[in-house]
Amino acid sequence: MENQKRYGHFDDQHREYVITDPQTPWPWINYLGNEDFFSLISNTAGGYSFYKDAKFRRITRYRYNNVPMDNGGRYFYIKDGDTVWNPGWKPCKTPLDFYECRHGMSYTRITGRKNGVEASVLFFVPLKKWCEVQKLTLKNESAETKTLKLFSFEEWCLWNAATDMENFQRNFSTGEVEIEGSTIYHKTEYRERRNHYAFYHVNAEIQGFDTDRETFVGLYNEFADPQVVMEGKPRNSHAHGWSPIASHYIEVTLKPGESKDFVFLLGYIENEQDEKFEAPQVINKKKAHALIAELDTTEKVDKAFAELNAYWDALLNIYNVKTGNDKLDRMVNIWNQYQCMVTFNFSRSASFFESGIGRGMGFRDSNQDLVGFVHQIPSRARQRIIDIASTQFPDGGCYHQYQPLTKRGNNDIGGGFNDDPCWLIFGTVAYIKETGDFSILDEMVPFDNQPGSEVTLFEHLKISMDHVINNLGPHLLPLIGRADWNDCLNLNCFSWDPNESFQTTENVSEGTKAESLMIAGLFVVTGKDYVALCKKIGKDAEAVRMQKAIDAMIEAVKKHGWDGEWYLRAYDFYGRKIGSNECDEAKIFIESQGWCTMAEIGADEGMVAKSLDSCKKYLECEHGMVLNNPAFTKYIYEYGEISSYPEGYKENAGIFCHNNPWVIIGECLAGRGNDAWSHYAKILPSYVEEKYQTLHKVEPYVNCQMVAGKDAFKPGEGKNSWLTGTAAWMWYTVSEFILGIKPDYDGIRIDPCLPETATDYTVSRKFRDAEYTITIHPNGQQKGVRSIVLDGSPVDGTVVPYAPGRHTVEVTM
Numbered sequence: 001m002e003n004q005k006r007y008g009h010f011d012d013q014h015r016e017y018v019i020t021d022p023q024t025p026w027p028w029i030n031y032l033g034n035e036d037f038f039s040l041i042s043n044t045a046g047g048y049s050f051y052k053d054a055k056f057r058r059i060t061r062y063r064y065n066n067v068p069m070d071n072g073g074r075y076f077y078i079k080d081g082d083t084v085w086n087p088g089w090k091p092c093k094t095p096l097d098f099y100e101c102r103h104g105m106s107y108t109r110i111t112g113r114k115n116g117v118e119a120s121v122l123f124f125v126p127l128k129k130w131c132e133v134q135k136l137t138l139k140n141e142s143a144e145t146k147t148l149k150l151f152s153f154e155e156w157c158l159w160n161a162a163t164d165m166e167n168f169q170r171n172f173s174t175g176e177v178e179i180e181g182s183t184i185y186h187k188t189e190y191r192e193r194r195n196h197y198a199f200y201h202v203n204a205e206i207q208g209f210d211t212d213r214e215t216f217v218g219l220y221n222e223f224a225d226p227q228v229v230m231e232g233k234p235r236n237s238h239a240h241g242w243s244p245i246a247s248h249y250i251e252v253t254l255k256p257g258e259s260k261d262f263v264f265l266l267g268y269i270e271n272e273q274d275e276k277f278e279a280p281q282v283i284n285k286k287k288a289h290a291l292i293a294e295l296d297t298t299e300k301v302d303k304a305f306a307e308l309n310a311y312w313d314a315l316l317n318i319y320n321v322k323t324g325n326d327k328l329d330r331m332v333n334i335w336n337q338y339q340c341m342v343t344f345n346f347s348r349s350a351s352f353f354e355s356g357i358g359r360g361m362g363f364r365d366s367n368q369d370l371v372g373f374v375h376q377i378p379s380r381a382r383q384r385i386i387d388i389a390s391t392q393f394p395d396g397g398c399y400h401q402y403q404p405l406t407k408r409g410n411n412d413i414g415g416g417f418n419d420d421p422c423w424l425i426f427g428t429v430a431y432i433k434e435t436g437d438f439s440i441l442d443e444m445v446p447f448d449n450q451p452g453s454e455v456t457l458f459e460h461l462k463i464s465m466d467h468v469i470n471n472l473g474p475h476l477l478p479l480i481g482r483a484d485w486n487d488c489l490n491l492n493c494f495s496w497d498p499n500e501s502f503q504t505t506e507n508v509s510e511g512t513k514a515e516s517l518m519i520a521g522l523f524v525v526t527g528k529d530y531v532a533l534c535k536k537i538g539k540d541a542e543a544v545r546m547q548k549a550i551d552a553m554i555e556a557v558k559k560h561g562w563d564g565e566w567y568l569r570a571y572d573f574y575g576r577k578i579g580s581n582e583c584d585e586a587k588i589f590i591e592s593q594g595w596c597t598m599a600e601i602g603a604d605e606g607m608v609a610k611s612l613d614s615c616k617k618y619l620e621c622e623h624g625m626v627l628n629n630p631a632f633t634k635y636i637y638e639y640g641e642i643s644s645y646p647e648g649y650k651e652n653a654g655i656f657c658h659n660n661p662w663v664i665i666g667e668c669l670a671g672r673g674n675d676a677w678s679h680y681a682k683i684l685p686s687y688v689e690e691k692y693q694t695l696h697k698v699e700p701y702v703n704c705q706m707v708a709g710k711d712a713f714k715p716g717e718g719k720n721s722w723l724t725g726t727a728a729w730m731w732y733t734v735s736e737f738i739l740g741i742k743p744d745y746d747g748i749r750i751d752p753c754l755p756e757t758a759t760d761y762t763v764s765r766k767f768r769d770a771e772y773t774i775t776i777h778p779n780g781q782q783k784g785v786r787s788i789v790l791d792g793s794p795v796d797g798t799v800v801p802y803a804p805g806r807h808t809v810e811v812t813m
């Protein structure tokens with residue numbers, strides 16, 4: 001059966017996914033870099049690099065959605081007699097005798113073999129350095145001496161990835177390079193307002209180079225047959241305008257059994273304004289020389305690589321579980337945490353589905369991402385909270401996105417997404433519970449980045465809550481604004497103009513009655529956290545005030561938000577129900593089931609249980625839970641983008657993986673461990689990997705945003721991998737609600753919710769200055785902790801108190 005074809009497998013010991021066939025159903029990518037310098041790399045070495053911001057500082061060029069797919073990258077051409085091949089198969093696509101790509105934690109190793117030669121390239125970005133290392137090892141495995149011609153290749157992007165693709169009347173005249181020894185410098189626009197350049201270096205003598213694309217590739221050739229490579233002769237071209245590239249040419253002779261390393265370095269440099277030039281028109285290369293000197297030998301590179309591995313050892317040691325179920329352990333201990341780092345770094349900006357020019361950092365997205373990451377590097381999470389809060393407005397509303405380079409709110413998209421403010425509480429509370437650092441609440445944080453407007457972060461949280469309270473509709477439920485979490489439920493948009501963006505258009509909102517049950521649930525969940533926080537820091541009056549608002553919201557949901565078998569989704573502009581049995585289509589939506597069950601609204605009246613049952617009955621399918629059911633079959637002017645998608649895709653009844661965990665947490669709080677687990681396993685990549693590599697299409701080691709739903713043409717087909725809130729939510733769900741290890745202000749709360757088949761497991765958890773080894777004995781129970789023994793003494797309740805040092809905890813359910 002076609003669906004059984006496999007393209008790779010997990011190697012848990014090395015924390016790698018091993019791809020054994022280059023022709024994966026879609027490029028399967030990895031991310032390099034953890035802080036400032038980043039690269040995307042596919043299993044055939046496609047992709048690109050950028051500094052901090054994929055739009056404004058794109059270093060190398062990439063062609064999205066091209067033919068063939070995945071066009072552009074770092075390519076090594078090896079010419080061995082008449083055969084030209086690449087270690088990663090592309091772009092020449094010469095059949096290889098062996099191919100393997102190992103995607104690991106912030107590195108990728110691609111190995112190819114052809115006619116007795118092995119070429120293995122290790123790609124990574126060293127910690128704290130602004131460069132990508134490409135260590136190429138060539139090995140002669142044949143019985144004869146081999147003389148090879150090696151050509152490297154990178155294509156420069158003219159920095160701004162957006163104008164790079166459109167402003168050709170200018171671009172074709174601005175390109176400039178310098179060549180010095182084995183280093184090719186890209187300095188377009190450096191003569192004027194830029195103070196940064198890039199370079200591509202190799203730690204070997206070169207016998208030639210090219211920097212002009214037309215010369216190297218040939219105007220009518222392709223990356224698969226660049227004319228210089230085919231002729232086996234560099235032209236030493238010097239780019240003036242057009243499209244600058246960087247290609248080194250090296251002649252390599254290898255005796256039988258001999259191997260040689262070449263360290264290629266793609267670097268990025270910024271100079272001070274008054275130190276830009278070393279001579280008129282000549283860039284100051286001091287910093288480049290220094291960077292090169294740090295990585296110019298195999299030993300130095302290996303050391304930097306060992307440091308990177310040690311860094312990941314430490315990060316992945318903070319939370320580690322042993323359940324004996326490999327498929328669970330590898331996701332919890334390796335891939336889910338890895339994906340959380342990636343989403344924290346990139347928000348939704350740059351993947352093979354996000355072009356890096358459309359979106360910066362999302363306000364709601366980044367707060368959610370933080371919850372998956374805060375245990376890894378709390379100090380970075382802290383800075384992120386301050387950055388995000390700095391884009392808020394004085395009334396509690398906020399910019400929906402900001403640019404990572406400038407940290408400024410993005411005016412093109414603006415604000416008006418009424419769920420946004422609540423997420424700031426979600427993120428901040430997670431940070432304080434992880435660290436115990438209440439001082440963040442006293443940080444002075446501006447509005448809209450305006451100096452002089454600073455108030456405390458706590459004040460920002462307060463106005464976030466107030467923003468909901470000040471924007472209630474006729475049923476005393478939150479007004480939705482442009483949209484809530486679901487960017488596509490555009491109830492004030494009313495658009496017949498295909499040139500209008502659903503996200504930014506609000507054609508009518510005066511007199512709107514459009515209210516959101518999703519925000520209502522979110523308000524109650526984050527509100528409870530806010531109240532607990534207020535009590536914790538002695539703001540009792542504020543706690544009382546907010547509790548009243550929460551109680552009122554709960555009443556409003558029970559009264560106006562319940563449809564009989566599930567929670568309504570919203571009220572439209574005119575005050576008509578959305579997500580009701582009375583509707584023709586989309587009778588039930590997942591978001592309000594998730595948030596209202598997490599908020600436990602109406603639990604005593606049976607609402608929670610009924611809602612969860614309805615999710616199973618109407619939303620669940622083989623591949624997860626769909627967003628709404630039945631799907632919309634026509635465009636509804638009053639609803640906006642949600643009804644623009646064909647049935648079963650994206651927000652119209654796709655399996656939007658991001659929101660499945662909300663229902664799973666609802667299940668956990670209700671103590672229904674079997675149901676929680678079965679929902680969870682359906683979207684857990686390692687379970688999907690085992691069964692559906694071809695159908696699923698995208699990377700099997702990470703979650704994707706959307707899997708086609710049951711109404712789609714091809715249910716189970718995944719899209720939009722990597723950058724999705726699913727990563728953080730899967731992590732939050734499994735670590736805190738299923739395995740039940742939940743950071744709290746005064747310690748760790750232990751409250752698992754498991755399938756009754758679960759067996760004993762152990763979690764090692766570093767927490768502030770302590771380390772807990774927690775063994776859980778489920779005894780066939782789905783929920784309910786019977787006893788906790790800490791270092792030999794029984795503990796009252798379910799919170800293991802925080803105390804520095806090492807501790808052993810035994811938990812019996």
Ligand code: GLC
Nearest residue numbers: 348362365485486487488705
């Ligand atoms: C995308 C957006 C996210 C939104 C979701 C649902 O994933 O990044 O902000 O909540 O779609 O529309």
Ligand code: GLC
Nearest residue numbers: 359487488502503641650651
């Ligand atoms: C589209 C997508 C949605 C995404 C939004 C962000 O509406 O369907 O998932 O959040 O664009 O711009």
